[in-house]
Amino acid sequence: MGRIVFNLAFAAALFLWDVGTAPAKQTWSAEEVRILRSLWIGNLPRLSKDPSNAVGSNPKAAKLGHRLFFDKRFSGNGTIACATCHQPDRRFTDGIPVAKGMGKTTRNSPTIIGTAHSPWFFWDGRTDSQWSQALKPMEARDEQGGARTGYAKIVYTDPSYRKAYEEIFGVMADVSDSERFPPQAAPIDGTASLKAWKDMSAADRKTITGIFVNIGKAIAAYERLIMPGPSRFDEYVDALLKSDNTPGKQILTDAEIAGLRLFINSGKCIQCHNGPLLTNNDFHNTGLPIENKTPKDEGRMQGAPAVRNSEFNCLGRYSNAGNKECAELEFIKLEGPDLLGAFKTPTLRNVGLTAPYMHDGQFSTLDEVLSHYNQAPDAPIGITDIVPLTFTPEQLDQLRRFLLTLDSPVNVALEFLSPPNVSASP
Numbered sequence: 001m002g003r004i005v006f007n008l009a010f011a012a013a014l015f016l017w018d019v020g021t022a023p024a025k026q027t028w029s030a031e032e033v034r035i036l037r038s039l040w041i042g043n044l045p046r047l048s049k050d051p052s053n054a055v056g057s058n059p060k061a062a063k064l065g066h067r068l069f070f071d072k073r074f075s076g077n078g079t080i081a082c083a084t085c086h087q088p089d090r091r092f093t094d095g096i097p098v099a100k101g102m103g104k105t106t107r108n109s110p111t112i113i114g115t116a117h118s119p120w121f122f123w124d125g126r127t128d129s130q131w132s133q134a135l136k137p138m139e140a141r142d143e144q145g146g147a148r149t150g151y152a153k154i155v156y157t158d159p160s161y162r163k164a165y166e167e168i169f170g171v172m173a174d175v176s177d178s179e180r181f182p183p184q185a186a187p188i189d190g191t192a193s194l195k196a197w198k199d200m201s202a203a204d205r206k207t208i209t210g211i212f213v214n215i216g217k218a219i220a221a222y223e224r225l226i227m228p229g230p231s232r233f234d235e236y237v238d239a240l241l242k243s244d245n246t247p248g249k250q251i252l253t254d255a256e257i258a259g260l261r262l263f264i265n266s267g268k269c270i271q272c273h274n275g276p277l278l279t280n281n282d283f284h285n286t287g288l289p290i291e292n293k294t295p296k297d298e299g300r301m302q303g304a305p306a307v308r309n310s311e312f313n314c315l316g317r318y319s320n321a322g323n324k325e326c327a328e329l330e331f332i333k334l335e336g337p338d339l340l341g342a343f344k345t346p347t348l349r350n351v352g353l354t355a356p357y358m359h360d361g362q363f364s365t366l367d368e369v370l371s372h373y374n375q376a377p378d379a380p381i382g383i384t385d386i387v388p389l390t391f392t393p394e395q396l397d398q399l400r401r402f403l404l405t406l407d408s409p410v411n412v413a414l415e416f417l418s419p420p421n422v423s424a425s426p
């Protein structure tokens with residue numbers, strides 16, 4: 001009861017703040033401090049093991065994955081790597097609305113920073129591990145557009161790759177015979193590679209897919225190192241927590257602090273952007289405009305069954321997890337109107353450096369994003385989860401300024417932010 005009274009008093013105080021009559025130097029309530037602490041990077045848990053990836057925490061695998069991530073030979077035409085679209089100096093994004101690889105894709109490249117903490121990958125969450133995620137772009141026609149036999153052959157024929165691979169995964173099968181292992185064979189519908197794949201023996205297909213999966217697992221070991229460092233927002237919370245609820249030196253400006261208040265209170269942003277990565281790792285329909293897409297993108301409605309049925313999921317034969325270690329997948333929500341047009345809540349860390357925004361790159365600036373939240377129009381597909389905010393232009397500007405305080409360096413050894421020096425590798 002006391003709590004309800006407290007919350008009512010708090011809501012009234014908030015209302016006063018929002019209409020601008022509160023004193024400029026407000027302190028944070030105990031409840032607000034609890035929320036700030038929950039968003040603070042110091043609250044980011046140690047990355048737990050990925051039970052589906054036996055080499056996920058193996059430094060040798062991370063080193064191999066680092067090479068693979070930047071190696072353009074892992075594409076159909078030798079010009080595209082993961083790093084083409086996930087560029088370290090753009091916080092692992094590419095700066096364009098929808099990604100371009102061998103062709104033009106239909107979605108925006110999200111950052112990979114901190115995503116190792118996520119249970120689902122892609123905007124629609126159609127994979128449930130970083131290793132199974134990595135397999136998709138390698139064979140997607142508009143992205144890297146190659147085939148798994150070709151990739152296995154590169155690793156087999158490049159002595160330094162083969163040595164690194166065998167140190168991690170054991171002796172590699174000989175995949176050099178081009179009769180048995182054609183250079184372009186993969187189970188991708190609508191491609192010439194499919195026929196070549198079907199002509200291979202079941203055992204050879206299994207061998208190749210096993211190598212392909214290991215390539216994904218090494219890449220995932222690298223990605224697991226890519227974590228966000230502390231931002232100005234974190235420094236502010238740090239100081240706040242240390243000085244026992246009285247903000248010390250001016251780490252954030254008054255406008256940024258005002259934006260933070262809107263973010264955690266009347267803006268309701270933390271309903272979805274919560275925890276130290278500012279994401280609930282769930283899927284929501286935010287009523288975004290859809291341009292030039294037929295049929296309309298159903299998002300999670302298709303992503304959920306796709307991951308449930310994937311041979312590369314946590315329960316599948318290529319996973320190292322025991323059945324009891326796949327709780328997310330076991331309890332996955334497969335249907336319901338809230339899945340229609342729903343997409344993964346992205347992290348807001350580094351959001352000042354990762355424009356354009358949203359799954360289709362619908363918005364090129366944070367102003368456009370915030371104006372969308374302010375209006376919350378009806379969704380073109382499904383039902384939107386957001387409600388209009390009716391913030392003033394000044395409040396929207398404060399919110400934008402706060403979001404920019406979430407930018408930070410990547411928290412990883414510098415060598416992992418550029419292509420590896422291969423000749424220096426053993």
Ligand code: HEC
Nearest residue numbers: 081082085099100101107108109110121122123134137143
């Ligand atoms: C042509 C550009 C392109 C290339 C090449 C590419 N990606 Fe992506 N990546 C994207 C796009 C676009 C998405 C979102 C696609 C979707 O949701 O359908 C994405 C999604 C991801 C995600 C999911 C992030 C999240 O929050 O769910 C990860 C992780 C990732 N890529 C890693 C990789 C790795 C590893 C490689 C190389 C094996 C790679 N990408 C190659 C463009 C690319």
Ligand code: HEC
Nearest residue numbers: 267268269271272284343344345346357358359369373385
């Ligand atoms: C109901 C859940 C929900 C609420 C509430 C919410 N968001 Fe989001 N946010 C999302 C989802 C989901 C996306 C991605 C939508 C998509 O691309 O389809 C997103 C995307 C964003 C992006 C773009 C990030 C990027 O990298 O593309 C920003 C910025 C953002 N939200 C800020 C906010 C702010 C500020 C608020 C409060 C005013 C807020 N959000 C409230 C769920 C939510």
